[in-house]
Amino acid sequence: MNSIILQTATRVLVALILVFSVYMLLRGHNYPGGGFIAGLIAASAFALFAMAWGMEAAQSALRIPPGNLAVSGVALAGLSGLMAIFYGDGPFSGQWLTLIGAKEEDGIVISNVLFFDIGVYLTVLGAVLTLIFALEEAS
């Protein structure tokens, strides 16, 4: 598709959608969102880019082959699940670390659950983009 309006709008929109996907990823634990949804949003950003600028442009904009993205996502999720073993819990049980401030309410907490969600995000993004690119290459 060769539309100047779409191409111009896409430059802004893709950046916004990607930022939005990260926002959805991070808020997921408390509000609607999460890794799966955020991954789909990011994938749709690249799909939009591909529609406006073509598949090759989208691929070079991604920089990394989408398959690698998916693999690293699965690996990240798996490793974050295994992390619990070092604390003596069963695999895939949540481990929480309070960084700043008191417990629970005010502090910034970091957890393996977050990394697990990032893993889901990368996998979904990578897998969907793999599909889209492969379909385009095949046709």
Added chain:
Amino acid sequence: MESAGDTESRNGDRKTPGKWISLLAPIPPALIALSLLYHLPDISAGREFSFGFTWVSELDVSFRFYIDGLSFLFALLISGIGFFITIYAAEYLRGNPLLRRFFLYLYLFMIGMLGLVLASDLITLFVFWEVTTVASYLLIGFNHASAVARRSALQALLVTALGGLCLLTAFLLLGEISGSYDLQALLTKGEQVRASSLYIPVLLLVLIGAFSKSAQLPFHFWLPNAMAAPTPVSAYLHSATMVKAGIYLLARLHPVLAHTEYWEWILTCTGIATAAVAAIAALRQTDLKLALAYTTVIALGTITMFLGSDASAAVAAAITFLLVHSFYKAALFMVVGIIDRQTGTRDLTKLHGLAKLLPLAFIAALASALSMAGFPPFLGFIGKELKYEGALAVASEPALVGTAAIFANAVTVTVAGMVAIKPFFGPPPVDISCIQRAPPGLWISPLVLSAFGLTFGLAPDLIGGGLVEPALTSILGLPETIDLKLWHGINVPLLMSIFTFVFGVFMYLKLKQLRSWLNWDFTHAPTNADVLWDKSLEYLKSFAALQTRILQNGIMRRYLTVIFVTLSLALSYALLHTGQFSLEFVWPNLNLKEWAAVLLTVGGTFTAGAASRPLVAICALGALGVGITLIYLFFGAPDVAITQILVETLYLVLIAAILPRLPVFSRSKKVRFRPRDAVLGGIVGLLITVSILVVLQTPFESPVSEFYKEAAVPEAHGRNIVNVILVDFRALDTFGEIIVVFTAAIAAVTLLGHQLRRGKQ
């Protein structure tokens, strides 16, 4: 069959696998054998050992082992003969670049076999049973460049794995009957098992398992084919140990399953038939190794025949003969291996006059063959006298068993002559210069093993009280005494022995005529088990091809039809089966925006179904998706709604990308209305709606969702319950799902790539 690989190994670089391996390899089995021997006095005194740990407590499966007389005897045989085999194999395969792999497989087998005979839990026993099957597959196919070896390996694997599956079923049924998989507990519940209505199925399944492993009719054909393995393997697995696993199982379950007419008749008849068929086949062979393989089948048949009885003399004959057979048969196989390795052939018609060239191998062969033929004062003589005594003690059919035993033994005498006399006597070979003398690593093992045959024959008390008696006690449950001795006085067994000798020697002298007569007979026979096996495999393959053509023909519409027809049949059955439900129609109380969502959904459905152009249909599907998204949103599932709308969007993009490529959707082809599909779709939709309504009618208790609601914040620090469930409470499921997503992407890429290549061709 293996000579190609052996020639290669002989000429190959002698340094390839380090020399240390031939020094280290015999140590593990030696240590096991010595530690077992250390406990010999305890076992003789009737003590039992038990050790292990709980494996799966929920299923009452434990990783336990125990040692009683029977398992001690087998474990000692496995480790003891394993020791001699490793010495021999290290020399036999010297210079083979895959020597390390060979010993890996051999140790795997040894572990499997030891676990099998020591296991005190049925499931553990089965696991080790399968380990020996896999190890045997790897070892038979060790010369993997040879197609014959590969075929034989696969055949042995399939036959014994088939038996293994039957065995697993039998074990599960036994566990159901007795309430536990513990073997020791099971042994005390023989009465209960025999009285059970499941006794016959259990018996048949166990027998299929044992018979396939121990090469009994009709599964006997894999064992001669397994001779494609290197000779150390044939000597170890396929004569001394693995093929005895079935025998072990029969002996082990004797207290549980025996003492019925079914057991007695099936075992006796199968044993006799196996021995008879193998005896005739053995006489026909000119390949020394094959002739020995068939005598192994004869021996296994004989042991099975004796285990059919519950007379103590018959069982004693089976156990003693098992021990005797392991000694002489392993030694003879090793001698044949020496002949093969040094002369390059195992063909009986080409071998003669080797006595001077391979003097020590000749001594070993002669001693083992005398034991095999049952000549006094060798252990084989005692074994044979016991067999005749046992045959006469079989209450029901002593004449039949006795005749079978005489015939089997006479053929064994003949084969003993074929192996130990024919190759070594006569004029010296023509090409004498190219035959080397055998190195000590080759002849020491058969020599020692054959010396055992003589030593224990002269002093049978060495094995009588310590080994055979405890094993008998384990099988028969009562303390048994057995008096092994050479001279019993002039009695019926001795007369039978003399007759056997005369008959066997007569057959040896008339071997040529006998063989030509048998060969004539066999070439005119319509078929044999090996051919039948090949045919049945072919039928299986063509059946698989047929059902693949019907069910997986590559046409997406037919897949969907099959799936939806199955779904509607299953759903209707479930609905009719549950029966009690009432559906009453209530006009829904919805506001305007909700009606709009419903309208969008229903409208999208009908437009998609009725559209004649693909693009319209896809857009209508999109509208339908949006309608459903709205419904999710209005009824309080924002996460699901977001996911749905995103999936709808990406789905449209994907379809748009492939649309031009699909031939069905090209413009020239108009989509016809398909009434069959419409009816099917309508039925599936209706059934699913009704099932959902029925499910909603059943009273719903929600402790699980209450738990998630309460535990989400304190335990998982999150307020979005859906996400908390996904990434914390059920993170393992999610992990599985992302692997599925990833795999689907890989699969799609592979398929598309494949399609692409095919398009280019």
